Amino acid sequence: MIATKGYAAQSPTTDLAPWNFERREVGPNDVQFDIAYCGVCHSDLHQIKNEWFPGIFPMVPGHEIVGTVTKVGSAVKKFKVGQLAAVGCMGDSCRTCENCKQGLEQYCSNGNVGTYNSKGKDGVPTYGGYSNTIVVREDFVLHISDKLSLPAVAPLLCAGITTYSPLKHWKVGKGHKLAVLGLGGLGHMGVKFGVALGAEVTVLSTSPSKEADAKKLGAHKFVVTSDKEQIKNVKGSFDFILDTVSAPHDFNFYLSLLKTNGTHILVGVPPENIGIHPFGVIGGRKSVAGSSIGGIPETQEMLDFCAEKNIVSDIELIDIKDITKAYERMVKGDVRYRFVIDMKTL
Ligand code: NAP
Ligand code: ZN
Ligand code: ZN
Numbered sequence: 528m529i530a531t532k533g534y535a536a537q538s539p540t541t542d543l544a545p546w547n548f549e550r551r552e553v554g555p556n557d558v559q560f561d562i563a564y565c566g567v568c569h570s571d572l573h574q575i576k577n578e579w580f581p582g583i584f585p586m587v588p589g590h591e592i593v594g595t596v597t598k599v600g601s602a603v604k605k606f607k608v609g610q611l612a613a614v615g616c617m618g619d620s621c622r623t624c625e626n627c628k629q630g631l632e633q634y635c636s637n638g639n640v641g642t643y644n645s646k647g648k649d650g651v652p653t654y655g656g657y658s659n660t661i662v663v664r665e666d667f668v669l670h671i672s673d674k675l676s677l678p679a680v681a682p683l684l685c686a687g688i689t690t691y692s693p694l695k696h697w698k699v700g701k702g703h704k705l706a707v708l709g710l711g712g713l714g715h716m717g718v719k720f721g722v723a724l725g726a727e728v729t730v731l732s733t734s735p736s737k738e739a740d741a742k743k744l745g746a747h748k749f750v751v752t753s754d755k756e757q758i759k760n761v762k763g764s765f766d767f768i769l770d771t772v773s774a775p776h777d778f779n780f781y782l783s784l785l786k787t788n789g790t791h792i793l794v795g796v797p798p799e800n801i802g803i804h805p806f807g808v809i810g811g812r813k814s815v816a817g818s819s820i821g822g823i824p825e826t827q828e829m830l831d832f833c834a835e836k837n838i839v840s841d842i843e844l845i846d847i848k849d850i851t852k853a854y855e856r857m858v859k860g861d862v863r864y865r866f867v868i869d870m871k872t873l
Pocket of ligand 2: 568569570571590616685686
């Protein structure tokens with residue numbers, strides 16, 4: 528077994544703290560890499576606080592993981608020691624169901640294996656990227672460009688693919704008016720991809736102080752959702768809303784901002800059911816849809832697209848000892864625009 532250092536929550540009511548654990552030995556199809564950086568996703572916080580479902584504790588969060596390969600199994604073909612490598616939200620899946628065969632491992636009919644807070648095919652709990660090293664099946668390890676800033680690449684593995692995938696699926700681009708709801712980790716990547724794909728992008732935000740940043744990220748317009756005048760001007764105007772909000776919010780209000788035939792794409796996962804009044808969707812033949820991360824082929828496509836277009840995340844690099852402070856700021860919406868842990872500080 529491989530002795531590993533990490534930061535874990537021992538229960539939903541305790542802060543993260545140092546914790547030593549073991550990872551499996553590198554099997555024939557496995558890649559081991561030393562973790563250089565790990566992004567901090569709001570899903571990490573939802574899960575250590577049991578906001579979605581009872582978690583597996585101790586829990587080592589982290590699914591935006593980049594580093595350098597240190598060991599490969601005898602059957603590994605795509606990776607060599609010394610190369611950069613990355614892992615996102617999944618470490619395995621059944622690889623045989625209809626969804627897996629189409630590269631939609633995130634929708635694996637037999638349940639994919641989460642990078643943490645999940646159990647591997649061997650029944651052993653998985654532990655995430657707030658740690659010094661990781662062992663993952665080759666099929667779920669991604670290639671990243673050495674031309675991009677490595678810490679700023681880390682958030683692409685979740686925030687990046689989670690916003691890229693629905694924009695591609697719904698063919699959002701030139702001629703579309705896209706609203707990105709919530710300017711946090713996912714939201715700021717949604718803006719970058721929406722702009723890169725040619726859409727007119729409006730940020731819908733609760734934070735007036737983020738306007739200048741939104742424009743710097745490429746957004747064409749910025750609307751403060753509590754400002755009645757500003758909202759009046761965008762009623763019935765969007766083809767798509769990409770909803771990245773992590774907390775409960777009023778869907779009926781946001782549906783009123785869509786055009787006829789508009790689609791509200793949910794990627795945020797607030798810990799409550801969403802209350803939609805029938806008239807919210809009947810009037811204007813509107814759709815409410817959802818999307819979960821992205822499959823492995825599409826994640827590689829997104830990473831290659833980012834390398835070509837020079838797209839990375841805007842990050843604040845932190846010491847791992849400051850993780851609880853970072854979570855506190857994230858809950859307040861004070862993220863500019865992704866915290867990334869420098870794993871040298873572990
Ligand atoms: P984040 O960085 O905390 O960003 C969320 C943003 O939502 C905040 O910065 C804030 O932006 C806005 N917001 C917060 N509370 C709000 C409220 N009550 N009403 C309206 N807006 C509010 O979080 P994240 O890491 O981007 O994650 C966002 C959500 O996506 C989380 O629920 C996460 O679990 C989920 N997620 C889903 C997937 C998936 O596969 N579908 C993948 C990753 C994450 P403003 O200041 O601009 O208002
Ligand atoms: Zn995530
Ligand atoms: Zn499957």
